Amino acid sequence: MSMVSSEDLGNKLDRLKSVVREFIKLIGDDPDRPELRETPERVARMWLEELASGYGRDPDEHLKYFYVNSANYVSTNRLVAVLNIPVRSVCEHHLLPFYGYAYVVYVPSDEVFGLSKFARVVNVFARRLQLQERLTEELADYLFTKLKTKGLLVMIEAIHTCALVRGVEEPLSMVTLTTRGQLSADSGLRDEALKIIKTGKTSRNLRLLKP
Ligand SMILES: [Zn+2]
Structure with a gap:
């Protein structure tokens, strides 16, 4: 299992969410329109829990x-x-x-x-x-x-x-x-x-x- 504590994970998730929000803004869209409201959290979770889940694992x-x-x-x-x-x-x-x-x-x-x-x-x-x-x-x-x-x-x-x-x-x-x-x-x-x-x-x- 991953060595990351749930506190670390929560902290990373929050930071990554704001990065994704910023990313959406910088490419020209509005992170506050209703369709995108859940996207930063979804993307942050996908990276931490799936796409980047190999880091720190043996x-x-x-x-x-x-x-x-x-x-x-x-x-x-x-x-x-x-x-x-x-x-x-x-x-x-x-x-x-x-x-x-x-x-x-x-x-x-x-x-x-x-x-x-x-x-x-x-x-x-x-x-x-x-x-x-x-x-x-x-x-x-x-x-x-x-x-x-x-x-x-x-x-x-x-x-x-x-x-x-x-x-x-x-x-x-x-x-x-x-x-x-x-x-x-x-x-x-x-x-x-x-x-x-x-x-x-x-x-x-x-x-x-x-x-
Ligand atoms: Zn490539």
Whole structure:
């Protein structure tokens, strides 16, 4: 859980509300018109409770125990893949969301993580101002150590709403990929990992937004 006391949270919420009010004024609207009256509080809460909820949180809190839910694993003799892990983050260049899926493939070790743990760990790193490239590396570093695995691949495919709402010709989606250990060294194993991802990934939601 977050270390923030409810008093701290209340104080932050009040300050953020006035910032949002000011923001609305500065972009040319009237924060006192009835339709906008609830907006500063709603926006402040959304940031503190959701979009920025990864600050001050330790991903280890989600990894105290392990269990296996085989239903959603795609596994071969040599690899375990956890696919379609939701990623919802905010781009630090524009403060606009990017969202998509993460794919983690690793060489099985004695430690087995439950699927829901992956989603929560991704959330701790994603619920802050981020760059997709850095998020990918942070996840790989963290999981490579914690899974005590000999090899790991992390791929993220995401739509960037900053590109969607601003540019006309800018690409909307981005794929980032990084490898550790055997999945860096052994190209055969890496190809196998990528094949599993290709077979199992769900990009429906992303495709909806592609032109
Ligand atoms: Zn951006």
